[in-house]
Amino acid sequence: MATPSFCAIDFGTSNSAVALPQGDAMALVPLEGAARTMPTAVYYYAEGAHDADGPPRAFGRAALAAYVDGHDGRLMRSMKSILGSDLLDRHTDVGGGRSVKYADVVSGYLKRLKRVAEGAQGGRALTHAVLGRPVYFVDEDPARDAQAQAALEVCARAVGFEELSFQFEPIAAAFDYERQARCEQTVLVADIGGGTSDFSVVRVGPQRLRLADRRADILGHHGIHIAGTDFDRRVALAGPMRALGHGSLGPARADGPAREVPSGITFDLATWHLINTCYTPAVVAEMRLRKADYADPAEHRRLMTVLEDHLGHHLADLAEQGKIDLSGSDGRRAAEDQHDFDLGLIETGLHWPMQRGEAQAALAEDVAAIAGAAQETLRRAGLASVDALYFTGGSTGLTHLVEAIAAPFPQAQRVQGDPLASVAQGLGIHARRVFGG
Known part of the structure; x- marks a missing residue:
């Protein structure tokens, strides 16, 4: 056959x-x-x-x-x-x-x-x-x-x-890692991509490479739906989206404290697969009527420019590049201490600076959750440690994320796979x- x-x-x-x-x-x-x-x-x-x-x-x-x-x-x-x-x-x-x-x-x-x-x-x-x-x-x-x-x-x-x-996907990455394993090992594969952070603990080794049935070698796996696009959203909301009013308070009110300006629209603008839903006539009309909710008219004006000129993906691209520059995750240069978001397409001459510490603070909750998922994977595998850590996926370029995952395993060998091709x-x-x- x-x-x-x-x-x-x-x-x-x-x-x-x-x-x-x-x-x-x-x-x-x-x-x-x-x-x-x-x-x-x-x-x-x-x-x-x-x-x-x-x-x-x-x-x-x-x-x-x-x-x-x-x-x-x-x-x-x-x-x-x-x-x-x-x-x-x-x-x-x-x-x-x-x-x-x-x-x-x-x-x-x-x-x-x-x-x-x-x-x-x-x-x-x-x-x-x-x-x-x-x-x-x-x-x-x-x-x-x-x-x-x-x-x-x-x-x-x-x-x-x-x-x-x-x-x-992380088990596939383990098979890729196995080609370079010189002895039998347990490896924790961390596959941090754009949409998910996935972990597997797999037994690998040159004697196991050609086994047809590897189910017994898969000791545990776990994952969470937090990864690169979530990092981009966090950076966008902590940085350039603030120029559109995110996190700002509205005008003073006689009947109580000022209310936060509408945040649902900026959350959607910072989420790749929801950006285009912000451009519907109904959403644009609703946000045009919400002008009175903004204490600073410039913030509302900028928001409307983004909605009417369909600049949401432009902002998302800026946030991704800011994340890369503030973390040095492209591997070609050290992380910037400060990144300048050029928002000139929204308003002539508009810039929004962001410090590296601000970006790390914005990502702290997600980083902790991902590191916790790695620990949970070990628990499910019934192990206290592993022989090696294999990192793959585009988001493993974030140094402080890798350090957070690796911290509980100081004796484990760290190996960086091809970020985009190992899986x-x-x-x-x-x-x-x-x-x-």
């Missing part, structure tokens, strides 16, 4: 990757030029004719470029966050009088990954796939978590995958075991 045509897909909140068989190994597919990962982003153009695949769209870096260049349309990111929510079956406006179903946004992106991967192997159709999944799509809700995986399966089957298998490589290893014959 011929080996099926298979791949492994790491469908991430921020970035995605695909692994294909290459000889006796698995290799990541170049998805955009030489880049082996692609931003999980789709840009729907407001103008242009439909083709066989649907409305005119750009994917990945091209989608982000279309947004930055100011094309008329709509940028969609963090699509993974939609899984398990009641948004999945709803339609959303993408400009030009068009609307699309959120589920079709996910399917369309998966179809793009599949098409590029098929092109990389000479056009042979891919029929089998391993897909990564977080430990929990939805925290503390098994029913919705199962619903999220089922929804992802429906989307994957809709683009032509006939056989699917799922694997936890995909491990999923590829698993895919070969499942489908490779």
Whole structure:
């Protein structure tokens, strides 16, 4: 019986990757030029004719470029966050009088990954796939978590995958780490991405590398729905959103203390998958009527500029860059002591400074929760310590987050995996075991 045509897909909140068989190994597919990962982003153009695949769209870096260049349309990111929510079956406006179903946004992106991967192997159709999944799509809700995986399966089957298998992302990362393990070890894998922080304790070693059944080696796993996009939101709310009134008090009142200005709108503007909901005519009209709730008219004026000019994603990009600069998490330079948010698109000459200590304070609660999840994983595994810590995922560049996770394990070896590719490589290893014959 011929080996099926298979791949492994790491469908991430921020970035995605695909692994294909290459000889006796698995290799990541170049998805955009030489880049082996692609931003999980789709840009729907407001103008242009439909083709066989649907409305005119750009994917990945091209989608982000279309947004930055100011094309008329709509940028969609963090699509993974939609899984398990009641948004999945709803339609959303993408400009030009068009609307699309959120589920079709996910399917369309998966179809793009599949098409590029098929092109990389000479056009042979891919029929089998391993897909990564977080430990929990939805925290503390098994029913919705199962619903999220089922929804992802429906989307994957809709683009032509006939056989699917799922694997936890941190366990896949452990398989990637195992290739360099020189002896049997217990490793705590910390996979901190854009949407979830996932942990697994796995027994690895050169003698276990080719075992088909690894269930006995998975000693414990746990995760929480806090990660990179939550850090961005925290930084946005503690920084540039304050220029829009977040945290400010309204005018003095004769019948009691001044009330805080509306915060729901700034929370939504700081949450990637909710930003576009802030631009509906009903929301804009409501916030226009809330002017009297602001003691400082400039704060309300700036908020309305953001809503009317659709600058929410611009603010989100500024917050992400501020987080990177204040933590040094791009690995190329030391963390800044202060970051200056340039808000000139909102108001000419407007800037908002933020100190590194302010950013760390804004992230403290999330960092503590993630470090606590790591400890809970050890408890579930019945262990007091591990031999090694393996860090992967884009958010493991935050030094103080890594230090918080590692602090209880001073004797453990620390290893930094490929932040964006370790999970995909491990999923590829698993895919070969499942489908490779």
